[in-house]
Amino acid sequence: xxxxxxxxxxxVKKGETVDKRDAKxxxxxxYVAMTALLxxxxxxxxxxxxxxxxxxxPWGISYYQVLTVHGILLGLILTTFFIFGxxxxxxxxxxxxxxxxxxxxxxxxxxxxxxxxxxAATMVLLNEASVLYTFYAxxxxxxxFYLGLAFVVVGSWIGGFAQIARYIQWKRENGKQPGPxxxxxxxxxxxxxVICSLGVAIAxxxxxxxxxxxxxxxxxVLMSRTLFWYFGHPLVYFWLLPAYMIWYTIIPKIIGxxxxxxxxxxxxxxxxxxxxxxxxxxxQLTEPGIDAFWKFLQVVLTFMVVIPSLMTAFAMxxxxxxxxxxxxxxxxxxxxKKLPWGDVRFLVPFIGMVAFIPAGAGGLINASNQMNQxxxxxxxxxxxxxxxxxxxxxxTFFGAMYWLVPHLTxxxxxxxxxxxxxxxxIVWTVGMSIMSGAMHAVGLLGAPRRSNxxxxxxxxxxxxxxxxxxxxxxxxxxxxxxxxxxLYIFIQLAFxxxxxxxxxxxxxxxxxxxxxxxxxxxxxMWVTICVALILLAYTxxxxxxxxxxxxxxxxxxxx
Amino acid sequence: MHIHKYEKxxxxxxxxxxxxxxxxxxxxxxxxxxxxxxxxxYINQEHVDEIAPFDNPGVHKVEGKxxxxxxxxxxxxxMFSPMEYEVPLGSKVKFIATTKxxxxxxxxxxxxxxxxxxxxxxxxxxxxxxKPGEYLVLCNEYCGVGHxxxxxxxxxxxxxxxx
Numbered sequence: 001x002x003x004x005x006x007x008x009x010x011x012v013k014k015g016e017t018v019d020k021r022d023a024k025x026x027x028x029x030x031y032v033a034m035t036a037l038l039x040x041x042x043x044x045x046x047x048x049x050x051x052x053x054x055x056x057x058p059w060g061i062s063y064y065q066v067l068t069v070h071g072i073l074l075g076l077i078l079t080t081f082f083i084f085g086x087x088x089x090x091x092x093x094x095x096x097x098x099x100x101x102x103x104x105x106x107x108x109x110x111x112x113x114x115x116x117x118x119x120a121a122t123m124v125l126l127n128e129a130s131v132l133y134t135f136y137a138x139x140x141x142x143x144x145f146y147l148g149l150a151f152v153v154v155g156s157w158i159g160g161f162a163q164i165a166r167y168i169q170w171k172r173e174n175g176k177q178p179g180p181x182x183x184x185x186x187x188x189x190x191x192x193x194v195i196c197s198l199g200v201a202i203a204x205x206x207x208x209x210x211x212x213x214x215x216x217x218x219x220x221v222l223m224s225r226t227l228f229w230y231f232g233h234p235l236v237y238f239w240l241l242p243a244y245m246i247w248y249t250i251i252p253k254i255i256g257x258x259x260x261x262x263x264x265x266x267x268x269x270x271x272x273x274x275x276x277x278x279x280x281x282x283x284q285l286t287e288p289g290i291d292a293f294w295k296f297l298q299v300v301l302t303f304m305v306v307i308p309s310l311m312t313a314f315a316m317x318x319x320x321x322x323x324x325x326x327x328x329x330x331x332x333x334x335x336x337k338k339l340p341w342g343d344v345r346f347l348v349p350f351i352g353m354v355a356f357i358p359a360g361a362g363g364l365i366n367a368s369n370q371m372n373q374x375x376x377x378x379x380x381x382x383x384x385x386x387x388x389x390x391x392x393x394x395x396t397f398f399g400a401m402y403w404l405v406p407h408l409t410x411x412x413x414x415x416x417x418x419x420x421x422x423x424x425x426i427v428w429t430v431g432m433s434i435m436s437g438a439m440h441a442v443g444l445l446g447a448p449r450r451s452n453x454x455x456x457x458x459x460x461x462x463x464x465x466x467x468x469x470x471x472x473x474x475x476x477x478x479x480x481x482x483x484x485x486x487l488y489i490f491i492q493l494a495f496x497x498x499x500x501x502x503x504x505x506x507x508x509x510x511x512x513x514x515x516x517x518x519x520x521x522x523x524x525m526w527v528t529i530c531v532a533l534i535l536l537a538y539t540x541x542x543x544x545x546x547x548x549x550x551x552x553x554x555x556x557x558x559x
Numbered sequence: 560m561h562i563h564k565y566e567k568x569x570x571x572x573x574x575x576x577x578x579x580x581x582x583x584x585x586x587x588x589x590x591x592x593x594x595x596x597x598x599x600x601y602i603n604q605e606h607v608d609e610i611a612p613f614d615n616p617g618v619h620k621v622e623g624k625x626x627x628x629x630x631x632x633x634x635x636x637x638m639f640s641p642m643e644y645e646v647p648l649g650s651k652v653k654f655i656a657t658t659k660x661x662x663x664x665x666x667x668x669x670x671x672x673x674x675x676x677x678x679x680x681x682x683x684x685x686x687x688x689x690k691p692g693e694y695l696v697l698c699n700e701y702c703g704v705g706h707x708x709x710x711x712x713x714x715x716x717x718x719x720x721x722x
Contacts (some may be wrong), residue, residue, distance in 0.1 A: 062704065064701060064704070064706075067701075132701055136661075136662050136700070136701075137662075138660070138661050138662070138678060139661055139662075139701075139702075139703065221662065221677050221678055221679065222677060222679075222680065225677075261561075261563075263560050263561070264560075264562065264566075267560070284675075285595040286595050286596055286673055286674045286675050286682075287596075287597075287674075287675040287677060287680075287682075288596065288597065288598050288599070288600070288674070288675070288676075288677060288680035288681060288682040288683075289598075289599060289601075289677065289680045290597060290599075291597060291599060292588070292594040292595070292597040295594075295595065295597060296584075296585065296588055296589075299581075299584065300581055300585075303577055303580070303581060306573065306577050307570070307573070307574065307577075310569065310570060310573040311566070311570065314565075314566050314569050314570075318563070318565075318566075364580075368584055369584050369587075369588055369593075369594075369595060370584070370587060370588060370593040370594065370595055370671075371584075372595060373595050373596075373671040373672070373673045374671045374673070376666075376673045376699075377664050377666065377673070377675075377699035377700055378666075378699065445668070445669060446666065446667075446668030446669045446670075446695070447668075448664070448666065448697060448698075448699035449699070450699075450700070450701040450706075451699075451701075451706060451707045452706065452707045453707070454707035454708070456695055456697060456707070456710040457710065459695040459710070459712075460693070460695075461668050461669060461694070461695045462668075462695060514560065514561035517560050544599070548599065548601060549601070549679065550601045550602065550603065550604065550678070550679025550680065551603070551679070552679070553604065553660075553661075553678040553679065556636070556660055556661050556703070558636050558660075558661060558702065558703025558704060558705075559703050559704045
């Protein structure tokens with residue numbers, strides 16, 4: 001029992017493993033993700049050191065260059081590549097091995113994304129693109145940087161379509177029944193990704209590229225920002241939904257329970273699809289040029305995602321409770337004691353779930369129309385997304401990696417690595433509590449995000465912020481130790497752990513659960529509602545930008 | 560579709576909270592006028608210095624408007640003009656700002672006066688300055704290598720205390 005998280009060699013049933021060829025494709029993505037984690041994490045460490053005022057970057061490297069590296073590698077590359085690695089394995093495991101054509105499309109997508117990453121990274125390293133990961137116009141980077149970003153997006157479409165195609169094939173082969181839950185979730189996430197990344201693709205292809213190539217002189221600044229945030233908020237749900245997939249479908253199996261409700265899990269994913277896109281204005285609340293009414297409308301739509309979040313919270317705790325009670329728990333909260341706290345595959349994602357409670361509450365503040373003015377562009381926001389993405393999402397991914405990587409490489413998670421994973425989770429929690437806590441607190445005092453160390457000419461207010469910035473450096477250093485631990489475990493699992501078969505845990509649905517209604521797979525209907533909401537939220541403000549906006553701006557290179 | 564009884568209660572409670580919360584935000588915005596800065600005023604960013612009121616940055620007392628003072632600020636890489644300004648405690652002030660080049664931020668640290676300045680657009684925000692003191696005004700959107708050198712100072716002075 002002590003080692004129950006390790007599946008004994010040969011215990012995994014036939015048909016419950018990921019095909020070797022698909023595993024290779026998934027692992028290729030995860031290798032890139034882990035490289036991004038190393039380099040991006042190092043950039044993060046340098047940043048907190050500089051911001052503490054105790055350290056300066058050598059060799060003329062600029063703070064903002066490092067900040068751009070950190071944002072792109074961790075925010076975009078680590079997440080997207082890990083998600084694709086996981087999603088490919090998930091589709092292959094639940095809907096069946098990819099066809100040769102689908103797998104080839106997956107490899108082409110991987111190649112295009114990796115090429116794009118290399119192009120963008122090279123320009124950043126040459127200091128030709130220190131524009132941060134939001135690349136706000138009219139700061140103008142080298143055109144190769146923008147083309148690289150376009151490749152990352154287009155590559156993700158090619159790879160994403162491969163995953164969707166496998167699901168369609170499953171449906172064709174199995175007729176009128178709902179597709180496998182995990183594959184369904186992958187399809188929803190890819191659909192959302194494709195719809196939202198159209199915005200950034202349009203901005204890059206029709207605005208940034210022609211402008212940086214010198215084909216046109218001017219860029220419409222507000223429109224480029226609006227297109228960016230049309231993409232930028234769903235982007236965070238693109239990170240979050242794979243974590244939800246793991247919570248909904250994998251955690252129940254790990255803790256020895258069942259999925260609470262297949263239908264409600266699907267419904268919550270569809271609600272995320274609907275309410276994650278038409279909400280970008282809540283990132284633009286303090287901007288001129290957008291009417292207050294339309295901002296408020298998008299604020300209301302933003303808050304609709306509270307509903308699927310509450311559904312998810314309910315489903316998770318319902319699963320926890322039924323597992324605990326089945327193991328003999330009585331009383332109101334005893335079931336917590338029955339959960340497998342010593343299993344890294346459960347503990348680490350669970351810490352992620354807990355972090356999502358303050359993270360979500362902070363998000364409500366960020367999106368709250370006039371309340372946003374207190375924290376907009378302060379380091380509070382940085383603290384917020386280090387709780388959401390860098391804790392909730394990333395810890396869930398780490399928790400998944402501990403079984404996914406050995407499953408894909410034909411090795412097993414040993415008790416030693418399990419223990420080390422738990423230590424890693426604790427290190428991360430401590431580091432993040434200190435760093436994110438300090439960011440939240442000093443953000444409320446007004447300290448800006450995206451800023452080098454500065455005392456603003458000895459301003460009393462800015463001097464008060466320095467102790468918090470030192471706390472950020474302490475937290476950030478602990479987090480870097482956490483990254484080193486994860487990478488060590490990853491290398492062990494990929495290359496050195498004992499050979500064997502690690503289970504790919506997929507939960508089953510509760511026996512007495514109701515059948516899943518088919519309207520949940522009526523894609524035409526859901527996509528139509530999604531498009532309608534987007535048109536409702538964006539049409540009028542966009543016409544306004546076209547008709548009344550200023551002539552546009554020339555490019556600047558101010559770094 | 561079957562929904563568990565407790566989940567119905569949970570969702571009813573959650574959605575009710577959501578409605579109450581949004582109603583409070585909405586009333587505060589549309590009844591009390593607490594909108595974030597959303598001016599739809601346009602300007603040619605290349606001629607900011609020649610266009611009123613930006614040809615004369617600083618604090619101006621105004622008559623016959625809903626507010627008492629206008630604070631006109633021009634941002635450019637990497638400075639605010641003016642560098643320092645003063646308004647009387649308790650007065651109603653309209654901050655009017657724009658940028659001559661890239662996107663800048665205009666944030667008065669420790670207050671909710673916080674707006675993005677974008678080339679071609681004028682940002683406006685009206686508020687009552689009700690706490691005396693010296694405030695750091697800084698750029699909170701990355702604008703280039705001199706970003707953290709970009710700051711100015713607002714003094715809210717109690718004229719009764721001085722006399």
